[in-house]
Amino acid sequence: MNKRLMGTAVAICSSLFLQGAVAGEGKIKIGVLTDLSGPAADIGKGSVASAQIAVEEFGGKLLGKSVEVIFGDTGNKADIAAGVARQWIDVDKVDVLVDLGLTNTALAVLPIAADKNKIAIAVAPAGTAITNEACTPTSIHWMYDTYALAAGTSKVLIDKGLKDWYFVTTDYSFGHALEKDASEFINGNGGKMLGSVRHPFNVSDMSSFMLTAQASKAQVIALANSNNDTVNAIKAARDYGITPKQYIAPLVVYLSTVHGMGLDLAQGLYLTEGFYWDQDERARAFAQKFKVKTNAMPGSLPAGTYSAVLNYLKAVQAAGSDDTAAVLKQLRSAKIDDPVIRNGRIREDGRLVHDMYVFQVKAPAESKAPYDYYKTIGIVKGDDAFQPISKSRCPLLKKPG
Structure with missing residues (x-):
C-alpha cells in the first residue's frame, strides 16, 4: 500500500474510532459528514453542533428510539468521504447522511447512499450537478447552489x-x-x-x-x-x-x-x-442556541444542517417510521418552514426550493x-x-x- 492510500485508510479508521460509533438496533443515527480539518472546518464543526441542537429539540428520542449524531471528516477528498459513507451505512447503521462537505465529496457519497437505500442530504456542496446529472432517488440538495x-x-x-x-x-x-x-x-x-x-x-x-x-x-x-x-x-x-x-x-x-x-x-x-441569523425572531431564537454551544453565531451552512436534520426528524415522526421510502414521501409532500428555511418545498429532482x-x-x-x-x-x-x-x-x- 503506498503512503497516500495508507494515510487515507488511517484517516478513515481514526475518525471512526474517535467517534466511538457502535452499530446497534433501536437507534436513529444521523451522520454529519463534513470538513473538520480543512479550510471550512469552522463551518463543519458548526454543522455538527447544529445537528445536535435539532436532536436536542426532540429530547434525543423519537418513536421509542434514541437519536444519535455521529460525525466524520471528509478530508476534502472523494475517496475518504466514500470510505466513511460505506463504513457508516454498512457497519454503523446510519440512517441519514447530512452536510457532505465539498461538491466533489458529495458526488462520491450520493451514489453509495442511493445503492444502500439511505437518505443523503447535501447542505454544504454548491454544485448544481447534485440535482442534475448526479441526482438520485434518495438525495436532497438543501441549502443553496451555484x-x-x-x-x-x-x-x-x-x-x-x-x-x-x-x-x-x-x-x-x-x-x-x-x-x-x-x-x-x-x-x-x-x-x-x-x-x-x-x-x-x-x-x-x-x-x-x-x-x-x-x-x-x-x-x-x-x-x-x-x-x-x-x-x-x-x-x-x-x-x-x-x-x-x-x-x-x-x-x-x-x-x-x-x-x-x-x-x-x-x-x-x-x-x-439562504439565511442570516438576525433576519427575524425565529432565526434569532435558533442563533442563541447555537451561540450557547459554539460561542459564535451560525452562518447559512450550519443553519442549513439544523434545518435538514430538524425536518428529517419531523418526517420520521409524521411517517411513524424511519423507513427510507416512508420518510422521503413525507419530506417531499411537506411544506418546509422552520427557523432557517422560508417557503420551502422539495421538487422531484431533489432540489429544496426556498427564498x-x-x-x-x-x-x-x-x-x-x-x-x-x-x-x-x-x-x-x-x-x-x-x-x-x-x-x-x-x-x-x-x-x-
Whole structure:
C-alpha cells in the first residue's frame, strides 16, 4: 500500500474510532459528514453542533428510539468521504447522511447512499450537478447552489450597470459549476463574460491570478471560489490597487468568512445567502442556541444542517417510521418552514426550493456587535432563485414524449 492510500485508510479508521460509533438496533443515527480539518472546518464543526441542537429539540428520542449524531471528516477528498459513507451505512447503521462537505465529496457519497437505500442530504456542496446529472432517488440538495448564488449577486450588480465580467475560479467541480452558472446568468441578463483564470484549491498566494483579472479591464472581477481563497483574493485586490477601480464580486461568502477577514476588508461586498441569523425572531431564537454551544453565531451552512436534520426528524415522526421510502414521501409532500428555511418545498429532482436573500456587508461604523454584519438588499423568491425544473437534467424526471 503506498503512503497516500495508507494515510487515507488511517484517516478513515481514526475518525471512526474517535467517534466511538457502535452499530446497534433501536437507534436513529444521523451522520454529519463534513470538513473538520480543512479550510471550512469552522463551518463543519458548526454543522455538527447544529445537528445536535435539532436532536436536542426532540429530547434525543423519537418513536421509542434514541437519536444519535455521529460525525466524520471528509478530508476534502472523494475517496475518504466514500470510505466513511460505506463504513457508516454498512457497519454503523446510519440512517441519514447530512452536510457532505465539498461538491466533489458529495458526488462520491450520493451514489453509495442511493445503492444502500439511505437518505443523503447535501447542505454544504454548491454544485448544481447534485440535482442534475448526479441526482438520485434518495438525495436532497438543501441549502443553496451555484445557480442561486449567481441569480442573486449577479443581478444586483448588472442592475447597477456593471456589465463586463471576468472570473477568478477555483479549479475543481464547484468552481467550474459556479463560473458556468454565473456566466449563463450574466450573458442572459445584459452582461458580458470577458474570460476567466483558474487557480488551485486553497492556494495561499492569489496575486498572479488577480493581476491577470486586473489586466482584463473588466468592471467586475467575480470570485468563483470560497473560504481562504476568497479572502486571499480580496486581500490581493486591495494590495495591488485593483479596488476600487474594479469591483470584486465574491459569489460565495459565508458569515465565518466575513468574520475572519473583518469589516474593514469586507465592507460593501454584496452576497447571496439562504439565511442570516438576525433576519427575524425565529432565526434569532435558533442563533442563541447555537451561540450557547459554539460561542459564535451560525452562518447559512450550519443553519442549513439544523434545518435538514430538524425536518428529517419531523418526517420520521409524521411517517411513524424511519423507513427510507416512508420518510422521503413525507419530506417531499411537506411544506418546509422552520427557523432557517422560508417557503420551502422539495421538487422531484431533489432540489429544496426556498427564498434566498441578497445582503450587503456593513461598514464598521454600522455594526453594533460581533456578527452584526449584513443589511438586507432584497429577497429572491425560490422559483426565481433556483434553476427551473424545465431545465433540469436529472435522469429521474419523466420527459414528455
